[in-house]
Amino acid sequence: MRSMITEWIQDLRQGASAEEKVAKLLEELQKSNMEDHYLNAICKEQAIAAARAVDKKVKSKQQLGKLAGIPISVKDCLCVKGVESTAGSKMLKGYHPLFDATAVERCRNQDAIIIGKTSQDEFGFGGFSVNVGKDYQIPKNPVDSERSCGGSSGGAAGLTKKANIPALAESTGGSIVNPAAFCGVYGLCPTYGRVSRYGLIDYASSLDKIGPMATSIEDAALLMEIIAGHDNKDATSSTTLVDYYTTSISKGVKKLKLGIVKEAFPDNSEVESHVWKSIKKLEAAGSTYQEISLPKNAAYGIPAYYIIAMSEASTNLAKLCGMRYGMQEKIEGDYNTYFTKVRSNFGQEAKRRILLGTFARMAGYRDAYYLKALSVRKMLQEEYAKAFKDVDVIITPTMPIVAPKFSEISKLTPLQHYQMDVLTVGPNLAGLPHLSIPSGTLRKMPVGMMAIAPPWMEKRLIQLGGVL
Amino acid sequence: MNSTTLPATEVMIGLEVHVQLNTQSKLFCSCPTHPSKDIPNSATCPICLGHPGTKPVTNKQAIAAAIKLACALQGKLASELVFSRKTYFYPDLAKNFQITQYEIPLATGGKILLESGKAITLKRLHVEEDPAAIVREPACSLVDYNRSGIPLCEIVTEPCLSSPEEAREFLKKLLEIMEYLDIFHPEDTIKADTNVSIKKTNFRRVEIKNVTGFKEVERALVHEIKRQQSDAAGVVQETRGWNAEKGLTYAMRSKEDEEDYGYILEPDLPPYTLPLAWIAEIQATIPELGREKAARFVKQWKIDPTDASILASEKKLAELYERMAKEVNPILTARWMRRELLRALNSSEKTIEEINERNLLNLFTLLDKKAITDAIGQELMKKIIIEGIDPQQYVKQHQLGKVNDLSELTNLCKEAITENPKAVEDYKQGEPKAFQALVGSVMKKTKGKGDPKIINETLKGMLR
Numbered sequence: 024m025r026s027m028i029t030e031w032i033q034d035l036r037q038g039a040s041a042e043e044k045v046a047k048l049l050e051e052l053q054k055s056n057m058e059d060h061y062l063n064a065i066c067k068e069q070a071i072a073a074a075r076a077v078d079k080k081v082k083s084k085q086q087l088g089k090l091a092g093i094p095i096s097v098k099d100c101l102c103v104k105g106v107e108s109t110a111g112s113k114m115l116k117g118y119h120p121l122f123d124a125t126a127v128e129r130c131r132n133q134d135a136i137i138i139g140k141t142s143q144d145e146f147g148f149g150g151f152s153v154n155v156g157k158d159y160q161i162p163k164n165p166v167d168s169e170r171s172c173g174g175s176s177g178g179a180a181g182l183t184k185k186a187n188i189p190a191l192a193e194s195t196g197g198s199i200v201n202p203a204a205f206c207g208v209y210g211l212c213p214t215y216g217r218v219s220r221y222g223l224i225d226y227a228s229s230l231d232k233i234g235p236m237a238t239s240i241e242d243a244a245l246l247m248e249i250i251a252g253h254d255n256k257d258a259t260s261s262t263t264l265v266d267y268y269t270t271s272i273s274k275g276v277k278k279l280k281l282g283i284v285k286e287a288f289p290d291n292s293e294v295e296s297h298v299w300k301s302i303k304k305l306e307a308a309g310s311t312y313q314e315i316s317l318p319k320n321a322a323y324g325i326p327a328y329y330i331i332a333m334s335e336a337s338t339n340l341a342k343l344c345g346m347r348y349g350m351q352e353k354i355e356g357d358y359n360t361y362f363t364k365v366r367s368n369f370g371q372e373a374k375r376r377i378l379l380g381t382f383a384r385m386a387g388y389r390d391a392y393y394l395k396a397l398s399v400r401k402m403l404q405e406e407y408a409k410a411f412k413d414v415d416v417i418i419t420p421t422m423p424i425v426a427p428k429f430s431e432i433s434k435l436t437p438l439q440h441y442q443m444d445v446l447t448v449g450p451n452l453a454g455l456p457h458l459s460i461p462s463g464t465l466r467k468m469p470v471g472m473m474a475i476a477p478p479w480m481e482k483r484l485i486q487l488g489g490v491l
Numbered sequence: 492m493n494s495t496t497l498p499a500t501e502v503m504i505g506l507e508v509h510v511q512l513n514t515q516s517k518l519f520c521s522c523p524t525h526p527s528k529d530i531p532n533s534a535t536c537p538i539c540l541g542h543p544g545t546k547p548v549t550n551k552q553a554i555a556a557a558i559k560l561a562c563a564l565q566g567k568l569a570s571e572l573v574f575s576r577k578t579y580f581y582p583d584l585a586k587n588f589q590i591t592q593y594e595i596p597l598a599t600g601g602k603i604l605l606e607s608g609k610a611i612t613l614k615r616l617h618v619e620e621d622p623a624a625i626v627r628e629p630a631c632s633l634v635d636y637n638r639s640g641i642p643l644c645e646i647v648t649e650p651c652l653s654s655p656e657e658a659r660e661f662l663k664k665l666l667e668i669m670e671y672l673d674i675f676h677p678e679d680t681i682k683a684d685t686n687v688s689i690k691k692t693n694f695r696r697v698e699i700k701n702v703t704g705f706k707e708v709e710r711a712l713v714h715e716i717k718r719q720q721s722d723a724a725g726v727v728q729e730t731r732g733w734n735a736e737k738g739l740t741y742a743m744r745s746k747e748d749e750e751d752y753g754y755i756l757e758p759d760l761p762p763y764t765l766p767l768a769w770i771a772e773i774q775a776t777i778p779e780l781g782r783e784k785a786a787r788f789v790k791q792w793k794i795d796p797t798d799a800s801i802l803a804s805e806k807k808l809a810e811l812y813e814r815m816a817k818e819v820n821p822i823l824t825a826r827w828m829r830r831e832l833l834r835a836l837n838s839s840e841k842t843i844e845e846i847n848e849r850n851l852l853n854l855f856t857l858l859d860k861k862a863i864t865d866a867i868g869q870e871l872m873k874k875i876i877i878e879g880i881d882p883q884q885y886v887k888q889h890q891l892g893k894v895n896d897l898s899e900l901t902n903l904c905k906e907a908i909t910e911n912p913k914a915v916e917d918y919k920q921g922e923p924k925a926f927q928a929l930v931g932s933v934m935k936k937t938k939g940k941g942d943p944k945i946i947n948e949t950l951k952g953m954l955r
Contacts (some may be wrong), residue, residue, distance in 0.1 A: 102544035110543070120544055121537050224543040228758035257546050258760050335758050338578045341587035342541045346634075349543075358582045384578075384753040393755060 026241040027187045028093050035081060041092035045074035045136055048094055052138070052186065059168070060160035061182040063099045065139040066106045070094070073136045080134070088134030089249060095130055096182050096190045099140040100147060101233065102222035103127055110224040111143040111175075112156040113368045114340075115349040124222020125257065126191055126233045126250040133249055138188065141178030145370045146336065147195050147226040150443045151432050152177025152202070154372040161429070165206055166467055170426040173202030176236070180206035183236045189246055190236040195226045196328050197447025199234045200459035204421035204471020207461045209243045209488060210236045214478045215454030216261035218247075219254030227335035228259070230328075230451055240460075240488035244268035247481060266482040272489040279487065281305060282315035282414030287423075287446055297470040298420045301462040301491055308490045315414060319406045320449040323399050328448040329441055330383050330396035337380030340373065375437065404453045411477045416487060419446050421459040421471035450475045458484040460491055502716060503694055504658050505650035506708070507684040509643050510669060511621070512556040513676040517640035518620045519547030519590065524641055525676070531626070531635040539640035541585030546759050549574075553642035556674040557597055557618045558765070558773050560644060563672055563780060566601030566616050571764050574757035579750050582632070583622040585639050591619035593754045603664050604782060606800070611661050614647040650686060655712035658685065662705035664781075671780050671806045683708050687715050691723040698730045699740055707735055715740050784809055792821035798829045807843045808833075818852055820859040827855060831869055835876040850875045854882040866939040867891050895942040897949075900933070903941070904949045907932040918954060926950070 035041055049067050056062050077092040079085075097103055100110035102120035109115035127137060145156040152162050152174035162177045164170040165185040172181040176192035180202030183190045192199045194212040203210025211234045218233040225231060235246035251265045281302065288295045302312055345351045345365030352364045369377065383392035410417060423446060432440075450457040455478060459471040476483045514524055520538035538545040554572060561568055575593035596617035602610045621641040626633040646665065652658050662681060669675035682703050688694040697719065702711045711733040718740065719726050730749070731740040779787070785803035789796050802825060803809045815824045832851070836843070854871055857863045863871070863886060871891075874880045886892055894900065907929050908915055914932075917925035933946045 108544070115543060118543060120542065122544070124544060221546050222544040225759075256548060258548050259546075259758075334753075334755050338576050338588050338753070338755060341578055341580065342543070342585070344580065344587060346582060347540055347542070347585070359580070362580055381753055384755050386751050386753075389753070389755075397756070 026239045026245075027189065027237070028090065028242045028245060031093055032087075032091060035077070035092050041074040041077040041081075041136070042071060044092070045070055045094060045138070048186070048188075049138060052182075055185070058163070059165065059181060059185065060142055060162045061172075061178040061185070062096070062139040063109065063111060063142050063159065063178070064107050066103065066137060069106065070136050070138050073131075073134075077134050077136070088132065089245060090130055090133040090135035093135050094138045094188050095135045095246075096139055096141045096179055096188050097124075097127055097137055098176050098179050098191060098193050099143050100193055100224040100226070101127055101140075101191060102224065103137055103140065106137075106140065108140060108224065109156070109349075110146045110226075111159055112145045112343075112370070112373065113158050113350060114156070114343045114366075114373075115224070116158075117351075118349045120222070122222060124233075125219035125254045127222065129250050130191070130246070141176070141182055141190060141192075143178060143198075144175035145373050146224070146340065147175040147193065147198055147231075148336075148370075148372045148376055149174045150197065150201050150440065151427070153429065153432055154370060156370050156373075157368060164426050164468075166464075166469065167426070169428050169430070170468070171205065171429060171432060173205030173422070173426060174198060175202075176210075177202045179236050180208055180210065183208045183238060187238050189238075189242050191233060191246070191250070192236050193223060193226075193231060193233050194451060195230045195232075195332060196451045197444050199232075199236065200421045200447055200457055200471065200473055201444075203236055203459040204461075204473070205426035205469065207464065207469025207471075208236050208238050209240055209461065210234065210459040210471075211243050211247055211481065211484065212451070212457050213247065213251065213481055214261070214456045216259050217252075217263075217265075217456070217479070217481065218250050219252075219257040219260045221254055221256035221260075225335075225339040227332040228339065229335060230332055230454075232451075232454075240485060241269065241272060243458075243488070244272055244485045247485070251481075261479075263479050266479075268482055268485050271482050271486055274486065276308070276310070276483070276486040276490055279305070279310040279415045279483070280413070281310055281312035282410055282417045283312050284417060284419045285314050285316045286318065286321040287419035292423070293465050294420050294422070294424060294470050297463045297465060298418070298472045301460065301472045302418060304491055305487070312418070313414065315410050315417070317406055317410060317417075317449065320403050321445070324403060324448040324452060325441060325445060327396045327399040327403065328444070328452050329379075330392050331400060331452070333376045333380030334384045334393045334396075335380070337377045337384070340369070340377055343369075372437075400452050403449065407449070407453045407455060407475075408477075415476070416483060417475040419473050419475075421446065421473040425465050425468035425470060446473065454478065456481045456484055458488055460488050462491075500653070501690045502653050503650045503688050504652035504655070504712060505686045506646075506648045506652065506658060506661065507686075508646045508648075508662065508665060509621075509682040509684075510646070510665070510675060511679040512553050512618075512642045512644055512674055513679070514550055514552045514556065514642055516550055516552075518550050518553050518618070518642035519640055522640065525678075526637060531633070532637060534637045535639065539585060540636055541587075541639075547590060547757075549760060549763070550642065553618060554597075555769075555773050556642075556672075557616065557644045558770060559672050559674055559777060560646075560669060561598035561601065561616050562770075562774050563668055563777050564598075564601035564603060564613060564616070564646075566598035566613060568598050568765065568770060569595050571595065571762040572597065573762045574760045575754050576757050577752040577754055579752055581622070582634055583625050583639075585623060585636060589620060589622065590757055590760070591645075592617035594756070603661060603668070605657060605660050605664065609657070611657075612649045612651060614649055616644060616646050619643050619645060650688075655709040655716065658712055659705050659709040662708060666705070667781050667804055671778055681705060685712060687712055687719075689716060689719050689723070692719060692726045695726050695728055697726060697728065699733050700730055700743060702733045703735075707733065710735075710738060711740060714738060781806075781809070788812070788825070792816050792825065794822050794825040798825040801829050801833075805843075811843055811846070811848070814848065815852060815855060819855045823859055824855050827858065827868070827872070831872045832876075835872050839873070839876050841876050846876065847879055847881075850879065850881050857882055857886065861942075862886070862892055864893055864939055864941070864943060866934065867893075870939070891938075891940055893942050894937045894940045895945055897945065900937075900941055900945050901949055903933050903936045904946065904953055906936065907950075908953060915954065926954075
């Protein structure tokens with residue numbers, strides 16, 4: 024697919040009006056959103072004002088940003104100044120942040136147009152976007168409306184695919200690559216610390232990462248280049264220098280050693296064979312591959328991930344109590360009664376994760392669960408580090424299946440639901456950059472291949488994506 | 492306030508002290524710690540209000556201050572700065588969790604020496620954020636987030652204090668050290684949680700939460716020890732509160748109801764390796780502390796150890812003393828500063844900074860030259876502090892110089908003997924007080940200016 028950003032900017036250079044283009048797009052989105060529910064909020068006035076400012080810049084021949092006039096969607100968990108930002112939760116209804124998330128601010132500094140907030144599982148708690156908060160609508164897969172977009176960044180992937188709008192998404196345990204694979208777009212989740220989390224409504228702070236989605240690797244690379252880099256407002260953001268992702272694509276890849284994870288290809292499924300086709304293409308372009316095994320990740324990835332994620336989430340969500348922002352209730356009884364009443368507005372999955380997360384860090388249990396999970400996490404990171412001594416990139420399918428039907432999802436138990444993350448939790452726990460690359464379709468439904476690189480090697484993933 | 496007649500082995504007290512570190516800005520955001528206007532919720536931002544999306548960033552000044560204290564108390568510093576989350580629901584907590592240190596405190600061990608020479612050993616020292624302040628109104632409670640995120644240092648002692656007096660002295664010494672280190676704002680308060688147990692209950696531990704000020708800590712402990720002694724059988728392991736107005740401790744919660752804080756490592760603040768060079772830099776700024784200074788004063792200026800220890804207990808006072816001692820008789824200066832200067836400061840509520848040092852030095856010079864009497868000296872001290880007079884000029888203007896003219900004093904002594912026949916009689920009967928009355932009478936006639944030595948000798952000669 025050609026770069027949407029390049030085409031759009033060419034149009035503007037040839038005299039098209041950003042304001043007209045954006046206005047037309049917003050009108051279409053307002054209509055289509057009634058059906059597909061990709062957006063929790065559309066920021067019409069802000070977007071049109073921003074587009075007008077770009078037109079002015081063009082007219083007065085001022086220097087344009089790299090995203091001049093480009094519509095960008097932002098996952099609902101990322102704060103946009105003055106725009107209701109709820110992370111898909113009824114608990115944050117009415118929360119209009121006083122500031123932009125750093126990633127959003129950096130896009131705006133390049134003259135991007137923020138068009139709206141994309142739908143998601145409440146606070147990121149899910150892999151199918153069916154755990155949307157109370158009063159929210161479930162987004163539908165752009166290829167087949169009876170199927171899920173994946174999650175938790177479901178709205179972002181759906182909108183990217185359907186309207187060709189690049190997205191700022193977020194991943195804690197797979198929430199970028201999962202919906203990217205299910206909707207057939209590129210989804211790049213960077214190294215933990217590569218992109219500032221300032222302005223991200225936390226799910227699990229030690230795991231949350233912000234990354235782009237796009238229909239072309241070029242657009243994903245450009246967005247990544249803009250949002251990456253140190254930010255003194257986030258103590259976990261890294262000072263490691265940022266590579267030039269965009270210019271590296273055309274250079275192609277040298278011969279890469281691919282590590283094919285044995286445990287991720289268990290049963291010669293159709294999804295697996297589609298991913299193999301992509302691996303063969305990479306081989307044809309000069310890479311070699313070898314089978315590797317990551318048995319510890321396969322066995323302990325999911326429990327370690329869920330214990331850490333839920334423990335952190337249960338503290339991150341404590342602040343939501345109807346005192347300072349968001350959802351409020353009539354004040355009755357003491358603070359405990361009031362907080363309890365307000366907090367009954369969490370969705371079911373959020374409640375489940377708060378309870379489980381609180382349990383895992385309680386005195387008497389924290390040694391066996393929370394602290395144990397932290398040490399397992401280290402062990403899993405070491406397993407990856409060891410594997411990267413032999414290979415340059417690790418390859419798995421992104422998801423073991425294509426996007427499931429809503430009727431199938433409703434039959435899943437919470438545990439079966441969590442097990443869907445088996446391939447994505449590993450790189451997320453280890454904080455490794457990973458990219459989902461569209462790898463053909465299976466009876467129309469997109470399949471994704473996931474490539475995982477060592478820390479700070481986003482460039483290698485982007486080059487690999489450029490080959491396919 | 493003599494609390495207990497119990498011997499030292501009968502009481503065990505431990506303190507968890509919270510002191511505010513005097514940084515410009517809060518622990519995790521750039522809001523001011525001492526806003527110029529005292530308006531509730533004026534020194535706040537999305538970070539200290541806990542708005543979703545915000546992240547904490549550690550204020551290095553606060554950590555430097557805590558490191559300075561830890562080093563001065565001879566604690567062992569951790570190699571990494573590690574924060575934890577302590578989660579509980581309360582309206583004063585912006586995030587419903589407090590960022591504190593749990594698993595790995597900034598420092599462990601260390602000690603503070605009491606005057607008696609007893610070492611109070613420390614368990615740990617850590618840094619944490621203060622919650623907001625709750626203002627109780629008749630109809631409601633209001634929250635003031637100006638305090639939310641203020642940097643606190645918590646110092647935990649071993650339970651090795653054996654009386655409320657020791658607890659008070661410990662806290663005073665701690666503040667004295669913090670003042671010397673210039674990491675404590677004198678307007679800020681010191682708060683303590685104390686645990687106290689007595690032998691009679693087999694040292695069943697009772698905690699008293701949140702007592703403000705070192706005098707209140709002593710009062711609360713005195714009360715609690717009395718309570719435990721009078722009803723040893725009724726003492727249960729529990730947490731109690733302190734009602735300062737009524738002077739009572741009251742039950743808050745029993746051990747079973749203790750909250751579970753579900754500590755996790757603070758994921759927004761990755762462990763930070765404390766650079767050795769930074770620690771060395773901080774260490775180099777630690778000045779000579781009160782105890783060392785007092786010892787040096789005794790050695791260098793040959794002054795009385797009690798004078799030295801009182802003068803060294805306050806940094807500014809000690810510095811003022813040393814400036815004076817270099818110019819004029821150090822022993823006389825020490826005695827006059829400890830007694831008359833401190834008395835005049837206390838009664839006038841003036842501060843050391845407000846004193847004109849030149850005037851003070853002139854006074855000590857006059858006294859050293861014996862140009863004025865002690866009585867006049869005392870009067871002049873008050874006037875220097877309150878009115879800012881120059882004693883040299885003032886003595887000239889008001890002719891307050893010592894009267895040592897023998898014939899004049901002899902005449903006045905004669906007058907006094909004639910006017911006070913009863914005193915003369917009493918003195919002859921062997922009543923020494925009567926003699927002092929006669930001296931006083933002569934002194935009065937000289938308006939305090941008469942040389943007491945001459946008056947004494949003259950009177951004695953006349954009455955022989």
